[in-house]
Amino acid sequence: MESVTQTIQGVPLNHYILFSAIIFSIGVMGVLIRRNAIVIFMSVELMLNAVNLLFTAFSAHKGDASGQVFVFFVMALAAAEVAVGLAIIVMIYRNTNSTDINVLNRLKW
């Protein structure tokens, strides 16, 4: 355990921020360029994970456990969101025979 904590000591905190920003932007890109609703969901999961990692890094840096408890709550929220969202996608597929979000373009306005 000591060697594990030794390995991370030299990494600057802003590298963690940059890394999370990159993963978050990849998630945003995925939402923008894909039309399959399930892949869009997966991109949202990527964004949630980027934020989770940053929460953990800050919590470890500041020595405050609240950040890690927040990550726990975010994970519970993500589980609930995925369950409901996938149920909605299954229902859409049953009614329209595709998971293309352009079928739902009447929701736009």
Place this chain on the structure above:
Amino acid sequence: MNLFYLVAFLSVFFSLLVIFSKNPVYSVLYLIVTFFTFTVHYILLNAQFLAIVNFIVYMGAIMVLFLFVLMLLNLNKDTEPMKSGLLKIAGVVAGLCLLVTLIGSVKAMNLSQPLALKNPSIGLVKSLGKVLFKEFLLPFEVSSILLFSAMVGAVLLAKKEPKKI
């Protein structure tokens, strides 16, 4: 220290593969690998509880749910709807704009002190459980209601509607 950069590179690489692979089944498999690299990140930060929870909840439960729905709907490369090239380029440019904005604001903040684990035992199950069940007891209980309502909602939504007479 070098391990962080290696794992960070792997996460970025596999998350790019998630959004750019044509077949949604491959996307899910790459996403599982990405979440595994995130688990390694948690272990490096000595957040052992979160590493285990990430491993079990994300890689175990959520990804199986994704894969199961994907198999159930029988989606593959042939039925995959794709956006036109111009819209794709516009999306990538918009994402890069967001990235540049975020990086610029981080540079403006100008913090560069190295990450120091002041209290390495903070992410262990023992200390995290104490915080969770003392200061955050009410949110913890409320999250159980959230999970319960999500379960009821999922069952209600996915159930076939009875034929109207």
